[in-house]
Amino acid sequence: MEPEAAEVMWKQSLELHNIRYTTFVRDGDSKAHDRVVPQKPCGEEVEIRKEECMxxxxxxxxxxxxxxxxDCKKRGITLGGRQPGSLTDAAIKKLTTYYGRAILCSDTVEDMQRAIWATLHHCSSTDDNPRHQFCPVGENSWCFFLNRHRTTKVSWPPPKQCAHKT
Structure with missing residues (x-):
């Protein structure tokens, strides 16, 4: 959003619509947020929170x-490639998707950290080096390694929608 448009929109929200915006969703480098917050368009008592777009x-x-x-390729270190465990475009896409889900589906910072570590370790796991110590356990676990002895199967990848969120 352009800074000027955001400023006008926020200033008019109270007089035109009797609405006070309290949360600004931004894209990381938003100049609009930096322009609106110092103006205090909803009054001195209203703090405008900043949320990042997932x-x-x-x-x-x-x-x-x-x-x-x-960067590693320039220094002669191979992270990408065709070998198992390489950081390919497909692996990067998978990791970023699961990273976003871990953030959205976690209730606490600790849950979020554990979920992020779980996806990283799970996706880099091999038969010779299983890395499932952070994967969720129990009936709703998406980790097929931990579920291998269970009769009820849970699908991988983790669901797009958070089961515990409404």
């Missing part, structure tokens, strides 16, 4: 991983 969070994660692969 699409942009995932996009930045993917960009960072692709840049890491390129």
């Amino acid at each position: 699409n942009h969070v995932e996009k930045r994660m993917g960009t960072a991983l692709r840049n890491l692969v390129q």
Whole structure:
């Protein structure tokens, strides 16, 4: 959103619609947020919270991983390639998707951290080096390694919608 348009919209929200916006969803480098907040368009007593757009969070994660692969390639370190465990474009896409789901579906910071570690370790696991110590256990676990002895199967990848969120 352009900074000027955001400023006008926020200033008019109270007089035109009798609405006070309290949350600003931004894309990480939003100039609009930086322009609106100091204006205090909803009054001195209203604090405007900043929320990051999940699409942009995932996009930045993917960009960072692709840049890491390129930087390592320039230094002679191979992260990408066709070998098992390589950081390919498909693996990066999968990791960024699961990263976003971990953030959205977690109730606490600790749950979010554990879910992020679970997807990273699970996706880099091999038969010779299983890495499932962070994967969720129990009836609703999506980890096929931990569920291999169970009769009820849970699908992988984790669901797009959070089961515990309404």
